Amino acid sequence: MKKISSFILSLCLLFLISPTFFVKAKQDMHDESIYDIIVDRFVDGNPANNGPTNLKEPFMGGDFEGVRTKASYFKKLRFSYISLGSLAKAEDYRGKKVVDYGQLQPYFGTEADYQKMREALNKEQIKVIADFPINGVSEKNVLIPKGEEASWTKPATKKGTVNWNLENKQVKKALMKAAADYAYHNQVDGIRLTGIQGVDPTFLNDLMLILKASNPDLVVLSDDDSDANFDVDYDVGKMKAFQEVFKKPNATATSVVKNIREDREVNPRLLMIDDVNNTRFSEHTKISKGESSPQLKLALTTLFTLPGTPIMMYGTENEMSGKNPPDTLGMMEFKENNELTDYIRKLQKIRSDNPALRNGSFKLLNHQDGFVAYERYDDKKKWLVVVNNTDQTQQMNLSEKAIGKNRELVSLLDGERVYASPNQKYRVALDREQAEIFEIQPRKSVDFPYLSLAVVGTLFVLLMITIVIGVVRKKKGEGI
Known part of the structure; x- marks a missing residue:
């Protein structure tokens, strides 16, 4: 040799x-x-x-x-x-x-x-x-x-x-x-x-x-x-x-x-x-x-x-x-x-x-002072990296156009999940001096916060209908 x-x-x-x-x-x-x-x-x-x-x-x-x-x-x-x-x-x-x-x-x-x-x-x-x-x-x-x-x-x-x-x-x-x-x-x-x-x-x-x-x-x-x-x-x-x-x-x-x-x-x-x-x-x-x-x-x-x-x-x-x-x-x-x-x-x-x-592509989404957010993505996966090197809690709203419809952001560091709000915005909030890596996935799990809000709203409507029906019946009874 x-x-x-x-x-x-x-x-x-x-x-x-x-x-x-x-x-x-x-x-x-x-x-x-x-x-x-x-x-x-x-x-x-x-x-x-x-x-x-x-x-x-x-x-x-x-x-x-x-x-x-x-x-x-x-x-x-x-x-x-x-x-x-x-x-x-x-x-x-x-x-x-x-x-x-x-x-x-x-x-x-x-x-x-x-x-x-x-x-x-x-x-x-x-x-x-x-x-x-x-x-x-x-x-x-x-x-x-x-x-x-x-x-x-x-x-x-x-x-x-x-x-x-x-x-x-x-x-x-x-x-x-x-x-x-x-x-x-x-x-x-x-x-x-x-x-x-x-x-x-x-x-x-x-x-x-x-x-x-x-x-x-x-x-x-x-x-x-x-x-x-x-x-x-x-x-x-x-x-x-x-x-x-x-x-x-x-x-x-x-x-x-x-x-x-x-x-x-x-x-x-x-x-x-x-x-x-x-x-x-x-x-x-x-x-x-x-x-x-x-x-x-x-x-x-x-x-x-x-x-x-x-x-x-x-x-x-x-x-x-x-x-x-x-x-x-x-x-x-x-x-x-x-x-x-x-x-x-x-x-x-x-x-x-x-x-x-x-090996994926890179896209810068936000960089203001110590708050930075960017995407890494290929034709199969998309990731969101957010770094908050400031002395205050920071947040950003990302549109469905940027993230995609019916998606969820799953943090690989602490398991947190972020869903789109009723106004079609994904709100990402980070405590001071924290970082997160989110995998952007098709939405699989139930969105409990918004489901709870919907349930409460429905119950409130049903309660109001019940009260109205009760009042009407009472008036009819008094009229008799």
């Missing part, structure tokens, strides 16, 4: 000057969701392989064995991909300062440990994404030929790191081979290219062709904005919009819901409220120890129901906070009876069980 892989790689490099030789197979990521971790900061399954702790940003002991023990945890949360960060041997816990792309980070465990982890994740039908850092690698990287440092690298911002000189064809070829070998030998289902600031999109597109040559189903994404043809569009602006809108009540939601196409986008965008490089969402919303912020639930409801591919950082379910790395990347804690974990599981189940919430 290794010989076959090398042959395919050589063939790809041979025809690289003519990218049209290959047809790029796009992996559809609309149906997927990603749980993002850093191996070193997740679970310490084997203290014997822990890395150095005397660094400015020390290793904390997380490893492949620790990830393996949590395969069922990812499955319960219904994530289809787990993003592990960089796997390569590096000088830092995040794996950015790569020394050797061809070796696993020894502080994470052995090849056998890695394979056991992969088997456990495969058993739960969870796919693996790994980072492949491009710029900012160690100046000791084994790809750099001795004596050719000046022609192979360029200075980087951090001490002891370098960027690749991608104007050198030999560097391009070596880096492409390293990436293809990395993806193949680690048997990953996805590659996230990191450190791509300033990298020519043409090179990135060529690199993606190489990566997909032996595995067309491989998904390739990035951690920065780029004009390259990634399978998912990275959108840090959308993440910052989530944080700005939901960090406090009454903020206008325009920045979150703007620029969303009504029809299905060809490339989904990554939807996130946290990432490894920025301030944690819960840093903005934390109230006090032991109290959860309602804004996190509102943000998560939107995250899992807007068009796109949701990606959730580890620790979000525990309201991990912090302004900048490494403070934002603490060791993972697992809490019993975690209300947020249960809520995420419920949102994920609703999303995974209903294609319209993953």
